[in-house]
Amino acid sequence: MKKIDCDTCEELCEHPQAICLAKTDLIPEDKAQRVADLFKILGDTTRVKIIQALSKRELCVCDIAAVIGMGQSATSHQLRTLRNTRLVKYRREGKMAWYSLDDEHIEGLLTQGIEHVEHD
Amino acid sequence: MKKIDCDTCEELCEHPQAICLAKTDLIPEDKAQRVADLFKILGDTTRVKIIQALSKRELCVCDIAAVIGMGQSATSHQLRTLRNTRLVKYRREGKMAWYSLDDEHIEGLLTQGIEHVEHD
DNA sequence: CCTATGTATGAATACATGTTCATATAAAAT
DNA sequence: ATTTTATATGAACATGTATTCATACATAGG
Numbered sequence A, B: 001m002k003k004i005d006c007d008t009c010e011e012l013c014e015h016p017q018a019i020c021l022a023k024t025d026l027i028p029e030d031k032a033q034r035v036a037d038l039f040k041i042l043g044d045t046t047r048v049k050i051i052q053a054l055s056k057r058e059l060c061v062c063d064i065a066a067v068i069g070m071g072q073s074a075t076s077h078q079l080r081t082l083r084n085t086r087l088v089k090y091r092r093e094g095k096m097a098w099y100s101l102d103d104e105h106i107e108g109l110l111t112q113g114i115e116h117v118e119h120d
Numbered sequence C: 001c002c003t004a005t006g007t008a009t010g011a012a013t014a015c016a017t018g019t020t021c022a023t024a025t026a027a028a029a030t
Numbered sequence D: 001a002t003t004t005t006a007t008a009t010g011a012a013c014a015t016g017t018a019t020t021c022a023t024a025c026a027t028a029g030g
Helices: A016-025 A029-042 A045-054 A061-068 A072-084 A104-118 B016-025 B029-042 B045-056 B061-068 B072-084 B104-118
Strands: A088-093 A096-101 B088-093 B096-101
Touching (some): A029 A104, A029 B045, A045 A061, A045 A072, A045 A088, A045 B016, A045 B029, A104 B104, B029 B104, B045 B061, B045 B072, B045 B096, B045 B104, B061 B072, B072 B088, B096 B104
Antiparallel strands (some): A088 A096, B088 B096
């Protein structure tokens, strides 16, 4: 370990140059957090199924529950999560709520993820 | 609620046709699980930083720890997770372990995620 | 050999999260 | 008005997971 002098890495470390460069290129904390939060939403089987189902057609809550094989409450809770992160939107029609994808990009992400697991 | 007769949806439900179609199109359980597992790996700030750093250059464990600002142990634990899911590989050189991305696709996924959060 | 260093790992802890249950809200139907 | 139906939500519970601490392992150097 040696002391080095560097704009972004002024500490004891093993490979100061590599660390300096890597620190310069490193994704900022807040952006890393938002990226992780986005992927966290997609990191749940139930939500993957909901998003995939909604990418094909608009569905109401009880239909989503029937399709993915979960209870109404669990489905509603997950839809709230997806609403809060602006991944789905809904319109009310009488007592029913019709859900659809809010963000067209999310379908691309999901598709890429699916392709990734298929490529093994 | 009415009883309907349908290949994939033979039960009581509200919009049997929509449910039948959606069930037919639905991603299979095991594939949804693998997709969610993949995204789950990306759904952590520390791992996002590690993957992003490794997408630029090969780094050893203590350098990664220094770059992302975490302890050696925590870093090593996360690297194990990334190894087990075949997202990173490593080569040993003396007592050091040099890590790099194992899967070139993963960088694309990360990039798309970053673009997504930038697009707000 | 013995020590120092880089890395890995098991156990413990703290924290987050998904589902269920019970219940609330709100609109439609009787 | 009362009941039924669709959805939302709070609380409780169980499970999963990220980090830390202590320690083990392995390699290099004296």
